[in-house]
Amino acid sequence: MHVNTLDQRIISCLVANARSSYADIGKLVGLSAPAVKRRVDRLLESGVLRGFTAVVDPEALGWGTEAFVEMHCKGNIQPARIRARLEPLPEVVAAYTVSGAADAIVHLRAADIHHLETALERLRGLEIVERTVSTVVLSTLLERSPNPEH
Amino acid sequence: MHVNTLDQRIISCLVANARSSYADIGKLVGLSAPAVKRRVDRLLESGVLRGFTAVVDPEALGWGTEAFVEMHCKGNIQPARIRARLEPLPEVVAAYTVSGAADAIVHLRAADIHHLETALERLRGLEIVERTVSTVVLSTLLERSPNPEH
DNA sequence: ATTGAAATCGCCGTGGC
DNA sequence: GCCACGGCGATTTCAAT
Numbered sequence: 001m002h003v004n005t006l007d008q009r010i011i012s013c014l015v016a017n018a019r020s021s022y023a024d025i026g027k028l029v030g031l032s033a034p035a036v037k038r039r040v041d042r043l044l045e046s047g048v049l050r051g052f053t054a055v056v057d058p059e060a061l062g063w064g065t066e067a068f069v070e071m072h073c074k075g076n077i078q079p080a081r082i083r084a085r086l087e088p089l090p091e092v093v094a095a096y097t098v099s100g101a102a103d104a105i106v107h108l109r110a111a112d113i114h115h116l117e118t119a120l121e122r123l124r125g126l127e128i129v130e131r132t133v134s135t136v137v138l139s140t141l142l143e144r145s146p147n148p149e150h
Numbered sequence: 151m152h153v154n155t156l157d158q159r160i161i162s163c164l165v166a167n168a169r170s171s172y173a174d175i176g177k178l179v180g181l182s183a184p185a186v187k188r189r190v191d192r193l194l195e196s197g198v199l200r201g202f203t204a205v206v207d208p209e210a211l212g213w214g215t216e217a218f219v220e221m222h223c224k225g226n227i228q229p230a231r232i233r234a235r236l237e238p239l240p241e242v243v244a245a246y247t248v249s250g251a252a253d254a255i256v257h258l259r260a261a262d263i264h265h266l267e268t269a270l271e272r273l274r275g276l277e278i279v280e281r282t283v284s285t286v287v288l289s290t291l292l293e294r295s296p297n298p299e300h
Numbered sequence: 301a302t303t304g305a306a307a308t309c310g311c312c313g314t315g316g317c
Numbered sequence: 318g319c320c321a322c323g324g325c326g327a328t329t330t331c332a333a334t
Contacts, residue, residue, distance in 0.1 A: 014203070057197055142233060
C-alpha cells in the first residue's frame with residue numbers, strides 16, 4: 001500500500017496522541033475531519049496502523065523489573081515453535097530471532113526480582129531451551145516510537 | 151497513587167484500544183462515561199497512564215531492520231550522560247542500563263541493513279563508547295504490552 | 301440534563317488516467 | 318467514463334459541565 005507524506009503526518013499526530021480528534025488532526029495537516037478519518041480507516045485496514053494503545057507506567061502497575069534474555073535452543077528450531085512456547089508466558093513482552101550465537105532475544109517484564117527469577121526459571125524450563133544468558137535492566141534511559149520521517 | 155481493579159480494567163480497555171469512548175469503556179467496566187473520564191484523568195495526572203499512541207507497522211514506514219547493541223563505555227559513566235548521547239540518534243528506539251559486562255543495551259531501528267550500518271557507525275563513534283556488540287534481529291516473534299493483571 | 305463537540309454517513313464536485 | 322479523493326451538511330453519538 002502507498003503511504004504518502006500526508007499519511008505520515010497523520011500517523012505522527014496519532015503516535016503523539018492517539019486520542020486526538022479527526023478535526024484537530026485535520027487542522028494540523030490541512031484536511032477536513034472526514035477526510036482524515038477516511039485515511040485513518042484505510043491505514044488501519046491496510047495494516048500500516050495496527051491500532052491505538054495506552055502507554056502505561058510499568059512501575060505503577062507493579063511491573064518494575066525487566067530483563068533481556070539470550071535464548072540458546074536445542075538443535076534446529078523453527079521460529080514458529082519458539083513463538084508458540086513463549087506466547088503463553090505473560091512476562092514475555094517481546095521476543096526476536098537474531099543473528100549470532102543465540103537463537104532468540106526475549107524481553108521479560110516482572111513485578112520484582114523474585115518474580116523475574118520465577119519467570120526465568122519457567123523460561124529455562126521450556127524443553128526447547130538449552131541455556132540462557134540473562135541481563136537485568138537497571139534503568140530505562142530511553143523509550144520511544146520511531147518517527148515516520150527519518 | 152492507588153490503582154484498584156476498576157482502574158486496571160479501564161487501563162486494559164485503553165491498552166486494547168486507546169480510541170474507545172468513555173461510554174464504551176463504561177459499558178465494559180460497569181460505570182457511567184463521566185465516572186470513567188474522571189478516573190482516566192486521575193490516572194493521567196498521576197502518571198500511571200503516560201499517554202495514548204498509535205501502533206505502527208515499522209515495515210510499512212520503511213523501518214524494517216532492527217538490532218540490539220551491547221554498549222561498553224569508557225571508564226565510569228553516569229546513565230544521564232549515556233542518555234544524552236543516545237537521545238539525538240533517531241534510530242535509537244530504546245536504551246537501558248544493565249547489569250553484567252555491558253553498560254547499556256540499545257535497541258536500534260533502521261530502514262535497511264545499510265542504514266543500520268550507518269546508525270551503528272554513528273553509535274560507535276560516540277566518544278563515550280569503547281566498543282559495541284551488535285545482534286541483528288531476523289524476525290519479531292512477539293511484541294505486546296504487559297497486562298495489568300498477571 | 302443540557303449544550304456543544306465529535307464521529308459518521310451520503311452526496312456531490314474535481315481532476316487524473 | 319471511471320476512479321480516487323476531498324469537502325459539505327445532516328444525523329447520531331459522545332463529552333463536558
